[in-house]
Amino acid sequence: MNNIDKELLSEISDTFNEEAEVYNIRKNGQSIKRQVNSYIDIITKTDKSGIDIYVKENTLFGIVHIPVIITQSGLTDVVYNDFHIGKNANVIIFAGCGIHNDKHKDSEHDGIHRFYLEEGAKVKYVEKHYGEGIGSGKKILNPTTEIYMKAGSSMTMDSTQIKGVDNTTRITKAELGTSTTLEISEKILTTGSGTAKTEFVVDLNGENASVHVTSRSVAEGTSYQEFISNITGNTKCYAHIECDAIIKDEGKVKAIPEIYAKNIDANLIHEAAIGKIAGEQLNKLMTLGLNESEAEEVIIKGFLK
Amino acid sequence: MLELKNISLKKDNKIILNNINLTFDDNKFYCITGPNGSGKSTLAKIIMGLITPDSGSILYNNRDITNLSVTKRAKLGIGFAFQTPVTFKGLTVYDILKIATGKEVLKKEACDILSKVGLCANEYIDRELNNSLSGGELKRIEIASVIGKNPNISIFDEPESGIDLWSFKYLTEIFKELGMKKRGTTIVISHQERILSIADAIILLEGGQIKEIGTKDTMLKNILSCPKGGTHE
Numbered sequence: 001m002n003n004i005d006k007e008l009l010s011e012i013s014d015t016f017n018e019e020a021e022v023y024n025i026r027k028n029g030q031s032i033k034r035q036v037n038s039y040i041d042i043i044t045k046t047d048k049s050g051i052d053i054y055v056k057e058n059t060l061f062g063i064v065h066i067p068v069i070i071t072q073s074g075l076t077d078v079v080y081n082d083f084h085i086g087k088n089a090n091v092i093i094f095a096g097c098g099i100h101n102d103k104h105k106d107s108e109h110d111g112i113h114r115f116y117l118e119e120g121a122k123v124k125y126v127e128k129h130y131g132e133g134i135g136s137g138k139k140i141l142n143p144t145t146e147i148y149m150k151a152g153s154s155m156t157m158d159s160t161q162i163k164g165v166d167n168t169t170r171i172t173k174a175e176l177g178t179s180t181t182l183e184i185s186e187k188i189l190t191t192g193s194g195t196a197k198t199e200f201v202v203d204l205n206g207e208n209a210s211v212h213v214t215s216r217s218v219a220e221g222t223s224y225q226e227f228i229s230n231i232t233g234n235t236k237c238y239a240h241i242e243c244d245a246i247i248k249d250e251g252k253v254k255a256i257p258e259i260y261a262k263n264i265d266a267n268l269i270h271e272a273a274i275g276k277i278a279g280e281q282l283n284k285l286m287t288l289g290l291n292e293s294e295a296e297e298v299i300i301k302g303f304l305k
Numbered sequence: 306m307l308e309l310k311n312i313s314l315k316k317d318n319k320i321i322l323n324n325i326n327l328t329f330d331d332n333k334f335y336c337i338t339g340p341n342g343s344g345k346s347t348l349a350k351i352i353m354g355l356i357t358p359d360s361g362s363i364l365y366n367n368r369d370i371t372n373l374s375v376t377k378r379a380k381l382g383i384g385f386a387f388q389t390p391v392t393f394k395g396l397t398v399y400d401i402l403k404i405a406t407g408k409e410v411l412k413k414e415a416c417d418i419l420s421k422v423g424l425c426a427n428e429y430i431d432r433e434l435n436n437s438l439s440g441g442e443l444k445r446i447e448i449a450s451v452i453g454k455n456p457n458i459s460i461f462d463e464p465e466s467g468i469d470l471w472s473f474k475y476l477t478e479i480f481k482e483l484g485m486k487k488r489g490t491t492i493v494i495s496h497q498e499r500i501l502s503i504a505d506a507i508i509l510l511e512g513g514q515i516k517e518i519g520t521k522d523t524m525l526k527n528i529l530s531c532p533k534g535g536t537h538e
Contacts, residue, residue: 216394216395244394278391280387280389280391281391281393283355283375283387283391284387284391285404286374286375286376286379287353287355287375287379287384287385287387288379288384288401288404288405288407288450288454289376289379289380289404289407289454290376290404291374291376292376298396298400298404299393299396301395302393302394302395302396302400303393303394303395304395305395
């Protein structure tokens with residue numbers, strides 16, 4: 001790996017190093033380095049590009065890194081990664097993609113990640129997307145995440161796209177079984193003429209299933225964002241969706257909430273707030289000695305923290 | 306020393322403040338009181354630079370600061386606690402205290418500041434400064450941010466509003482301590498007798514004008530004799 005590769009890796013995963021126990025590094029469409037242990041196995045798919053990650057039952061404190069880096073301008077990399085999480089296993093998965101594009105052709109990564117959580121499994125999934133490079137070619141990232149949760153399983157998904165990505169379409173679909181818990185936290189910053197479209201489709205199928213989605217986004221420049229949530233409560237369940245967005249300059253944000261209760265005991269809440277930075281927030285920080293642009297920076301950084 | 310000279314402000318053709326002249330000496334505790342709508346909060350905001358007067362000037366240690374921004378006044382040593390504490394998504398109590406002190410303070414130092422307003426620091430320091438905190442808690446954190454900044458002139462805009470009796474009791478203790486320290490000038494906008502009774506001087510505003518200025522001994526008696534809900538007259 002060269003310096004650009006290493007920098008990209010550090011941007012998308014500050015906890016990763018090659019002494020990690022389990023990892024698979026993918027560069028420009030190819031798996032270039034892999035390590036597994038006796039609890040977690042990674043196998044290359046034979047029918048399409050991608051990997052299967054198997055986490056054994058009752059694995060405790062498992063950690064998996066699957067970073068993707070793209071430095072080849074003009075490449076469209078499509079990858080299918082499936083995560084099979086055994087019963088009562090407890091694992092943290094760090095994923096993400098960094099694109100370096102110094103040329104005029106667009107570079108794109110479409111990652112389709114499917115999670116199959118067995119009974120009692122616990123997953124923390126951390127995904128970070130990043131783009132850099134002075135070329136006119138766009139950096140495009142389109143992650144799709146599908147989550148299938150069996151009884152008693154839980155998952156926390158923390159996805160961040162803070163810098164350098166021109167266009168993104170992010171789709172997250174989840175089917176929740178009995179007594180499952182899904183928490184999703186998403187942070188997106190779009191700048192320039194960038195676009196970001198996020199869609200959440202969650203079906204709460206099992207009794208006492210719950211989902212909490214928090215989306216915080218900032219649209220600067222002339223960028224455009226769209227947030228769509230489509231939550232269906234099919235049984236006694238709970239859902240809380242929060243979409244907060246800050247707009248700056250000529251940024252635009254559209255939120256389209258849809259909650260559909262199909263059962264008398266379904267309790268579904270959607271909150272959405274879009275607006276510029278509140279004047280009183282700026283004033284407060286200015287009374288503490290920050291100037292207006294410093295105050296804006298602190299507010300946005302905190303908001304997306 | 307802070308001097309306000311001929312400060313006037315109109316809004317929608319209504320007089321908000323009319324020719325206010327005041328001098329605030331160093332190391333004194335002042336209370337500005339008066340009926341609702343008398344211009345107290347507006348005056349406090351004018352001192353901080355949050356509102357610009359139509360006319361008049363503000364001198365701080367003989368320097369004209371009338372046209373200085375809020376940031377520059379803050380850097381000169383003026384601090385302001387808002388009547389309605391401001392909340393932030395994503396910023397923690399620790400973040401705000403770090404900004405207030407203007408340096409990279411250790412968590413322990415930030416906890417010490419928080420303890421001064423009677424909050425159990427370890428419980429609050431990492432909490433987000435949002436509406437999950439009660440009105441009383443937010444108010445005390447707001448006050449802590451000014452104490453952390455340690456300005457030469459501290460302005461508190463109705464610190465008692467929106468808080469419960471228990472928090473209020475604590476609040477008066479904080480102001481008593483500030484009053485006793487005699488370090489820097491404290492200006493509190495308040496209606497509360499227990500806060501007014503700490504002041505070295507009380508300024509009574511009515512209809513945007515100074516009605517009376519005096520010591521707490523002379524002023525409190527007059528103010529308390531006002532009919533409830535009425536004005537001084």
